[in-house]
Amino acid sequence: MSKRNGLTRREFLRLSGTAVVASLVAACAPPATPEEKPAAPEVAEEAPEAKEEAPQYGGTLTVALHGEIDKLDPHQSVTIVGFQVQQNIVESLVTANAALDGVEPELATGWTVSEDGLTYTFQLRQGVKFHNGKEFKAEDVIFSFNRIMDPDFPAADRSDLEMVESIEAPDDYTVVFKLKYPFAAFLTNLESLWVLPKDAGVDFNQQLIGTGPFKFVEWISGDHITLERFDEYWEEGKPYLDKVIFRPIPESATKLVELKTGGLNFVGNVPYKDVAELEADPNFKVYRVLGVVRDHLGFNVTKPPFDNKLVRQAMGYLIDREAIAASIMEGYAKPAQIAIPESHWAFNPAIKDAYTFDLEKARQLLAEAGYADGFKATIKVSPTYPLEIKMAELIAEAAKEVGVEFEIQQLEWSTWIQQVVTEGDFEAEIVLISGGIDPDDFFYQWHHSGEIFNIWRFSTPELDALLEEGRKTIDQEKRKEIYYKIQEYLIDAAPMVHIVYRESIMASTADVKGFVMTGREDMTFKTVWIEQSA
Template sequence: MTLNLNPLHVSLLALTIGATAASAADLSVGLQQEPTTLDPTSEATASIDGMLMQNVYETLTIIQQDGSVGPNLATGWEVSDDGLNYTFTLAEGVTFHDGTTFDADDVIFSFNRAMAEDSKNPAKKIFAGITSITAPDPLTVEVTLKESEAFFLFNMGKGDAAIVAPETADNNATTPVGTGPFKFDNWNRGDRLTLVKNPDHREADIVSLDSVTFRFVSDAAAATAAMMAEEIDAYPAFPAPELLEQFEADPRFKVTQGNTQGEVILAINNAKPPFDNIEVRRAISHAINRDEIIDGAMYGKATPIGSFYPPQGEAYVDLTGTYANDTAKATEMFEAAGVAGSTMTLRVPPFPYAMRSAEIVQAQLAEAGIDAKVENVEWGFWIDEIYRKKNYDMTIIAHVEPNDMGNFARGADYYYGYENPDFTALWEKIRTEADPEVRNALLKEGQEFLTNEAVHGFLYQLPLHGIFRNEVEGYWPSVPVSYMPLKFVSKG
């Protein structure tokens, strides 16, 4: 994917009330989603990036708050005039948390591992254009592409491109080792994960936190109780917009509302009858009332979308009117397709936005003559059965990675079950177009293409609601990617 799966999602946990208050250098962060692995190069769960990327693991480049690309493990780079050759200069004196030296061989190992035939990297496609990667010396890496790639430097800043060491890569799922400003300390499954400051990091002098503890609290009532008791200092992606007012009224807290890159979709298994029939998919889109879904699931605090692109993006096209909510028309279309009165399953992960949206979608489809059976499933089950095995009719999920329209060009093996050579060709033009204006025009064409195909039911852009104690500073109110570098965060 990368699937969002949002750093913002999670599993329920037992909350310990009355914990000792942390010092000013110890930060406690509430998260909605606990991952099943701590290796961002092996699974798409966004909370892996949310906790560990640019904190424990690092990449050649870093995606900054405004979405621009900056230096990281690579202090700089040169690009050939034809856009095919990238020469990266690596930072000197960098070590992994186990004391081993970082150099060009680690970059080559990480990329070859991601590109390998048996690679489990969820974004293996971002490495597909590499034809060679060499090291003229220990602090220089040369990458050659088979064709120009508009998003290459951006992609090198994503969690899928984390630089890992051959000595420790096999154990990163449970004991992650990187080069970042924080080291992994412990993981108490179902409860919390703790990082500690890395005093040997090249930017250790700007890191003010001694430790960060992520507490997995998906239940909104439990999260609220923990925040009010000041056991949690920050909940950067609070899952219950209906509870924000009490924090806004409390002088101890500040509440932020920003944007994510997360498109919330009613994902449809296009490879499975009757969803391989475009008229059935279009009927589903007509049955959906986005305003009702946003009001009921997000308490009005979300922006509707009509395709797979964020409303804050430069190339955004408002296509929300393409399939006007029309229950009678949806009913007629279902009847014409021979599916009226049929049963469809709607399997959703344990995230409040997904479960609440599913209940409303279920009612809307029922009005149009479809019996949608909602099944709430655990996150591990969702990853295995829906994402990997495509064992589903419909699901609701947020994809939070930027520039991920290319998911629709991944073919029938991807969990969408969607394959269209015309769109694949269009995405290749988008992916290789160097001129931003031309690329934006192509992105607009891509949005219209996906909407016309009614590949999914496009619902709303996932907002980012953050709650912080007043002492906490440095969190990004909006996130261009799934991570938040904690080296910028302080707790006064």
């Protein structure tokens, strides 16, 4: 999912963990692309076992979520914790592949695309059952997508389908989507648009029904969500676990204590400071991956001095990315130059070292811009993301060397969203955002004119044209050329400069087997099993 997914618009909501963002952006209805989740990260699976082991059936996996889910209904939910629960209950036509650089069949067995890119025909998997016993058919796909597209329904991902003209079902196992215009990211958009049963007769916020490996049992708000094995799951032999219990535990220290004392056997969002200890203990496993969550320093290009490109470029040379990765991120990060990661097929290698730590170069650019004596400005951050505060402090120290004085202003997250995203009331900001599978997810909603998440207010006809061409060009090699140009354009224009890509880190007890880590904080447990004591 926007996966989701984030940050596409939905990922931004997920990582924020707050519904306030949804209320702020709902009226603007920006046409953000899906979430599909982080793209082509360096995928890290669990360390290989000493020998091939046959999965064992049974057991309960107790998982810590970093907060309470917002909604059970996946068509309305906008939080990462909601996604982590839902992805074990519901499924989509397609799912992300292991490398997170494309999609593969899930409830669809295959598809064809017309030469003009306007018609997508999906063949559906037969013999699949929903948790209520209903057979999965084309009518369920049409019901689910019409529900998302219904303007009177509060769907989180409606904009993911804005290019759809119609959906038809020639028979029970074929679905045909007709698009208004070619849209290269259409398949990856579908990856987080879950299929629910038609005529279920239930409130999906109370009783979520899907085709996934686990079925919903109960949600006791503030305490736990229980799922149990779906014995008629279509993927033969899976899942292995009897139950999965999700518990909302926002405090990192509490999660780790419970992991060590047996109250939990799986946790996400492991603090960097605790990783080495867990990795050294044979009673635990640590899962790490460098994904597409990245930090940046962004500028309001409508306000001086950041309306001057040379000033913005100078800021790129003030960031010691290596030092930030090594110290603030404790080695669990990698220097970043652009939104899209180096492992992605659309990454332009020519910009790999575009901005290095070079105070003399920064000083030279400031002089050319007419700021030889420096200037004063404010960087807005939020204590919701304390590492960004440390980054701002390190950048501010370096800036003093070239006469730039940064005041660091800390705002509560809802206030940060209001001032920076909604009102444009800022000079500079630092925050973390994410991407998706398709390159469109990394660029369009952040840099196209009129998009609400173009928070830097940077707008040119040239860039808009490239972004529009990129999302409507189907041929991947031609798209690569377009996205190479987009990256070169953004490196030069510098409406924001990137700092680091972060690692995502999870941990489990050593008896947990089969978990596959991705760069988008997935918690999919259909392949997971627990080694039973003899």
